[in-house]
Amino acid sequence: MKTIRSICVYCGSSSGRDPSYVAEGRALGRAIAEADWRLVYGGGTKGIMGAVANGVKEAGGAVTGIIPRFLIDMEATERELKGLDELIVTENMHERKHLMFERSDGFVALPGGIGTLEELVEIMTWSQLGRHEKPIVIANLNGFWEPFSRLVEHMAEEGFLHRASQVRPLVIDETDGIVEALANQFQTLSSAGSGREEIIERL
Numbered sequence: 001m002k003t004i005r006s007i008c009v010y011c012g013s014s015s016g017r018d019p020s021y022v023a024e025g026r027a028l029g030r031a032i033a034e035a036d037w038r039l040v041y042g043g044g045t046k047g048i049m050g051a052v053a054n055g056v057k058e059a060g061g062a063v064t065g066i067i068p069r070f071l072i073d074m075e076a077t078e079r080e081l082k083g084l085d086e087l088i089v090t091e092n093m094h095e096r097k098h099l100m101f102e103r104s105d106g107f108v109a110l111p112g113g114i115g116t117l118e119e120l121v122e123i124m125t126w127s128q129l130g131r132h133e134k135p136i137v138i139a140n141l142n143g144f145w146e147p148f149s150r151l152v153e154h155m156a157e158e159g160f161l162h163r164a165s166q167v168r169p170l171v172i173d174e175t176d177g178i179v180e181a182l183a184n185q186f187q188t189l190s191s192a193g194s195g196r197e198e199i200i201e202r203l
């Protein structure tokens, strides 16, 4: 039976206004480590990104950070980067996002900004296009993603989600439920798999 080995977390490089975002990011990191999954993330050591990675390390887990060279000074400190178990420096954003995708068995979007939104939408797009069948969880902490969910519903109502059945993000309101939701959805998607290889040569 296939099982999850690594999970990609998309989240803000900032902390956000409510301190609970950082606290919940850290809690998710701990839960990922306790599930014995590796964290794959964008390598930033600040904001919610840093909190998730710190949570994983606190609980004895392993972290892979994937960061483009030009972002190192903006989103990380050299000292903290050295604390990652694996650091991959890419030449551009495209390579970073592709590697994050390839190395992960599922995805979680915590609250964040434009970068987080772009990453979430991209992974949903690839699912819609049948490029992968990996679970996607939207962590709707404090109802953060409700405006986005409403937009997606509106798109469906207006007839723009042609293959809605292939975009199956789970919306989970509490950090506590995320690991279980990922594990269950991974099993469901694996057993319902179309037999298609999960990664194509080029997305």
Ligand SMILES: Nc1ncnc2c1ncn2[C@@H]1O[C@H](COP(=O)(O)O)[C@@H](O)[C@H]1O
Binding pocket: 011, 012, 013, 014, 042, 044, 071, 075, 093, 112, 113, 114, 115, 116, 117, 118, 119
């Ligand atoms: N346009 C972007 N595409 C992909 N990723 C991006 C983009 N802008 C920023 N990012 C990265 O996403 C994370 C989180 O960014 P937030 O804007 O704080 O949500 C960060 O690593 C950015 O480098």
